[in-house]
Amino acid sequence: MGKLAEHCYPHPNPAVTTDIVIFTIREEKLELLLIKRKHDPFKGAWGLPGGFVNPDEDLDACAKRELAEETGVKGVYLEQLYTFGNPKRDPRERIISVAYYALVPAERISTLRAASDAVDVAWYSLDKLPSLAFDHRQIVNKALDRLISKLEYSTIALRFMPEKFSLTELQAVYEIIRGEALDKRNFRKWVISLGRIEETGEERREGNHRPAKLYRAKFPGKVEIIK
Amino acid sequence: MGKLAEHCYPHPNPAVTTDIVIFTIREEKLELLLIKRKHDPFKGAWGLPGGFVNPDEDLDACAKRELAEETGVKGVYLEQLYTFGNPKRDPRERIISVAYYALVPAERISTLRAASDAVDVAWYSLDKLPSLAFDHRQIVNKALDRLISKLEYSTIALRFMPEKFSLTELQAVYEIIRGEALDKRNFRKWVISLGRIEETGEERREGNHRPAKLYRAKFPGKVEIIK
């Protein structure tokens, strides 16, 4: 797309990319999606999915596109995180990265398939991240901080859930991200009192025990500030 | 710096600027600094101070520089707000703006002097903002949201205060930004219990009434998350 040296400027404009921290919860772990880089710099290293902003593309649209390319999902939670612009963050040329983070329910992920700029794609538990290219570790840390604090004062956790879920499953999301056990009774009282979920009327039987009532988000797609 | 057409790219890189929302509190009002634009587009309209990021300049450094140029102050609170990148936000070419906001104590502002790209500079009360160039109104709204919510859970309000201040003055800052009266006794109990300010031992006499004890920030320069 575009021939070489088509666009010239008196000043060297920086290149602008978006990078995305894609969270999911799988197998009782908070995980994020990494790609193994096909090209230099950091060829062969793991890093965040991302890419250059197209000439007429909004920043949000760019992040959404990258997310769809890597995971095949659409309509999930995506929020701008922070813009990283240290002149030396890319060893070659100056690249300013507008970082986003996304929350995807594990159920909605189609099979991962390495995109054009990667030789591999994988989910990594946050406990066991490899060392990352560029300043991507810093970006991940910031995304994690944001996720943890937004858990406290918003309904963001619902964006990890499938359409129907049990209260035990929802509680598990909170416990995994916060890294601590919560009291079942207090959690249920609290989450019900928020008024953001409702019973579907259905139950789910699985295993040799009492079936769980299923709930759904009252306002799916919305992330509201609570408290 | 650099001759014409020195830097060429296969893709048209966007230009990157920083814009700053500079808050202060003057005369019992929350005000912000606007400049009257000297050049097109929006020549003659009011807008936020800001400018292009230099080739080897960090984003924070760029915002800090703009702030110093416009107000002459250094060492005040400055935080990245959000990055605005709608392809049509500038009618001419594509410009991505990394927005910052800053809090300056009214006492530290030297006389305003129009910088090179402006014909005028002025403080405007938020109640009486003129219509603004570009998407600057949107940027201001976002900064205001952030300021109001950070007031709740951080010690950011202290960054509006001079070195020594009375509790009545500090309370006024909270009241002005939140737009509502607060109970004097509850406010004092609360702010003291945070443990972030201490008595200087001095008092200030002014007017025909009892003098006020003066306080100072225990950790000046820091903005801490509370609660």
Added chain:
DNA sequence: TTGACATAGTGTTTATCAAACACTATCCTT
């Protein structure tokens, strides 16, 4: 000098919200 006035400073009670804590219910399997 004394009384009026203006702002500084100070505690207690009540309501609301968060935390700690243990048992019963329902289904499956053997």
Added chain:
DNA sequence: AAGGATAGTGTTTGATAAACACTATGTCAA
């Protein structure tokens, strides 16, 4: 029918926030 596994349910206690009114200390003017 008994045992095992997870679902579901209330009460008590402590902590934090909200409501509320009077005294203290200075200045100024009569």
